Amino acid sequence: xxxRVEPQIQSDAMQQAPDIAVSFRNVEFSIDGKRLxxxxxxxxxxxxKTVIMGPNGAGKSIFLRMIAGLLKPESGEIFxxxxxxxxxxxxxxxxxxxxxxxxxxxxxANIAYVLKQQGHSxxxxxxxxxxxxxxxxxxxxxxxxxxxxSGGEQQRLAMARALVMGSSILLLDExxxxxxxxxxxxxxxxxxxxxxxxxxxxxxxxxxxxAKRVGDDILFLHKGxxxxxxxxxxxxxxxGSEEAQAYLDGRVIx
Amino acid sequence: xxxxxxxxxxAFDLLRSRDAxxxxxxxxxxxxxxxxxxISCIIGFFIGAALSVYRxxxxxxxxxxxxxxxxxxxxxxxxxxxxxxxxxxxxxVLGLLYxxxxxxxxxxxxxxxxxxxxCLQVLEEFNREYDEFFRSLRLTSLAKIKxxxxxxxxxxxxxxxxxxxxxxxxxxxxxxxxxxxNHATRIxxxxxxxxxxxxxxxxxxxxxxILIIFSIAVNAAVMALRSSSKVQVHA
Ligand SMILES: Nc1ncnc2c1ncn2[C@@H]1O[C@H](COP(=O)(O)OP(=O)(O)OP(=O)(O)O)[C@@H](O)[C@H]1O
Ligand SMILES: [Mg+2]
Numbered sequence: 454x455x456x457r458v459e460p461q462i463q464s465d466a467m468q469q470a471p472d473i474a475v476s477f478r479n480v481e482f483s484i485d486g487k488r489l490x491x492x493x494x495x496x497x498x499x500x501x502k503t504v505i506m507g508p509n510g511a512g513k514s515i516f517l518r519m520i521a522g523l524l525k526p527e528s529g530e531i532f533x534x535x536x537x538x539x540x541x542x543x544x545x546x547x548x549x550x551x552x553x554x555x556x557x558x559x560x561x562a563n564i565a566y567v568l569k570q571q572g573h574s575x576x577x578x579x580x581x582x583x584x585x586x587x588x589x590x591x592x593x594x595x596x597x598x599x600x601x602x603s604g605g606e607q608q609r610l611a612m613a614r615a616l617v618m619g620s621s622i623l624l625l626d627e628x629x630x631x632x633x634x635x636x637x638x639x640x641x642x643x644x645x646x647x648x649x650x651x652x653x654x655x656x657x658x659x660x661x662x663x664a665k666r667v668g669d670d671i672l673f674l675h676k677g678x679x680x681x682x683x684x685x686x687x688x689x690x691x692x693g694s695e696e697a698q699a700y701l702d703g704r705v706i707x
Numbered sequence: 708x709x710x711x712x713x714x715x716x717x718a719f720d721l722l723r724s725r726d727a728x729x730x731x732x733x734x735x736x737x738x739x740x741x742x743x744x745x746i747s748c749i750i751g752f753f754i755g756a757a758l759s760v761y762r763x764x765x766x767x768x769x770x771x772x773x774x775x776x777x778x779x780x781x782x783x784x785x786x787x788x789x790x791x792x793x794x795x796x797x798x799x800v801l802g803l804l805y806x807x808x809x810x811x812x813x814x815x816x817x818x819x820x821x822x823x824x825x826c827l828q829v830l831e832e833f834n835r836e837y838d839e840f841f842r843s844l845r846l847t848s849l850a851k852i853k854x855x856x857x858x859x860x861x862x863x864x865x866x867x868x869x870x871x872x873x874x875x876x877x878x879x880x881x882x883x884x885x886x887x888x889n890h891a892t893r894i895x896x897x898x899x900x901x902x903x904x905x906x907x908x909x910x911x912x913x914x915x916x917i918l919i920i921f922s923i924a925v926n927a928a929v930m931a932l933r934s935s936s937k938v939q940v941h942a
Contacts, residue, residue, distance in 0.1 A: 518839075522842075523839050523843060546843070547843065548843050550840075554836065554837060556837075556854075556858060557858050557941035558941075567844060570844055570846060570850060598940040598941055601940050
């Protein structure tokens with residue numbers, strides 16, 4: 454299923470496909486006449502953690518923004534089957550950006566903000582905020598201005614803020630790129646907890662060992678094309694293209 | 708030369724003794740400008756925030772008009788308000804001409820474009836930074852506006868101070884609609900103009916000194932605000 458390049462499923466049938474989180478059908482995207490994504494076709498399953506890999510400028514962040522609905526495809530379609538859990542919230546997809554966008558408020562106020570937008574009661578907000586702070590190991594920073602946190606702490610806060618919304622899909626754009634091993638471990642642990650609670654995780658990383666550690670399936674992007682999408686073990690054994698092999702080996706090819 | 712030196716001495720004496728006539732004028736000045744700025748900020752922040760969030764046809768035109776209004780000569784604005792409020796004007800029945808209310812109205816019309824334009828400038832920058840975050844949360848425009856106004860709170864305080872600085876030092880418009888009537892509509896700037904032309908330099912100088920102190924205070928407040936640790940931390 455993961456390997457399928459041309460999905461045959463019809464759009465209305467899509468709604469019934471319980472195991473699909475995101476499906477791209479012939480999705481193309483350009484900016485200023487420059488084609489950045491070429492006829493992408495893929496299906497990302499609801500289960501587990503999908504890792505997106507690929508060289509700088511491959512189009513990974515754009516791909517993620519499309520899933521989040523922040524960019525609209527120029528042509529083609531993106532299907533995200535509605536989730537029918539009773540936890541239906543205002544935004545069912547959360548995204549943590551490559552550079553976290555934090556509000557000019559305290560750490561806890563940053564988390565409380567998104568919960569307030571979802572219309573929770575004061576009591577619920579207080580409870581969820583303190584739980585989230587514990588999970589992100591930021592309890593002792595709760596009252597600090599968010600922008601005074603270190604880069605790693607900021608990333609952890611952005612992560613906690615995204616998780617607390619309880620979305621069914623969580624998108625991470627190099628969420629651990631600048632983190633030390635300890636912070637990376639905390640973030641991976643947060644990802645793991647969310648995943649086990651049923652959240653679909655899609656994350657971008659350049660860290661091959663992290664991909665092996667955390668990922669279930671790997672989607673390899675190169676120059677706006679999907680060159681591979683397979684289970685982790687299969688991908689690392691047989692990357693399937695000269696480009697992917699070169700990327701993994703740290704070689705430059707043109 | 709001796710006369711000017713003398714005037715300085717009397718001026719300092721007026722300041723030291725908190726001369727009643729002087730204080731009355733200063734108080735009215737502050738009262739008029741503060742009310743005008745407060746109302747201008749309510750209107751201007753709303754306009755600026757709405758323009759930064761909503762995209763609609765004609766938005767650019769409004770922005771251009773606001774910027775044009777910002778450059779309107781105060782005397783011309785005073786004249787327009789005068790025509791509106793004069794006995795034969797459309798709002799003549801209200802009997803507002805030559806009252807502090809007329810001066811407040813003139814100042815509001817004078818400062819609101821400035822406050823709106825500066826507010827828009829501040830909020831647009833914030834909106835650009837937060838745009839994707841807002842959209843990923845599916846925020847309504849109203850929620851965006853509320854958030855932006857709070858996030859930009861320190862910048863907007865500076866905008867309010869800039870408005871106050873403009874209001875308190877303005878003379879042309881308030882002179883026309885207020886009439887500079889003693890004990891009624893005489894404020895610092897109009898009093899300075901009058902006393903200078905009468906040759907009563909001491910009172911004019913005393914008022915001038917206070918005005919300068921106010922404008923230094925406003926600038927100092929802006930600078931203190933910029934460098935305060937609280938603002939830095941949220942930069
Ligand atoms: N607003 C834009 N205007 C023009 N080109 C853009 C814009 N945004 C992205 N691009 C181009 O699209 C391509 C893909 O960008 P994207 O950010 O998705 O790369 P990426 O795979 O996330 O890379 P990285 O690993 O460096 O984060 C790049 O070549 C980039 O220059
Ligand atoms: Mg990227």
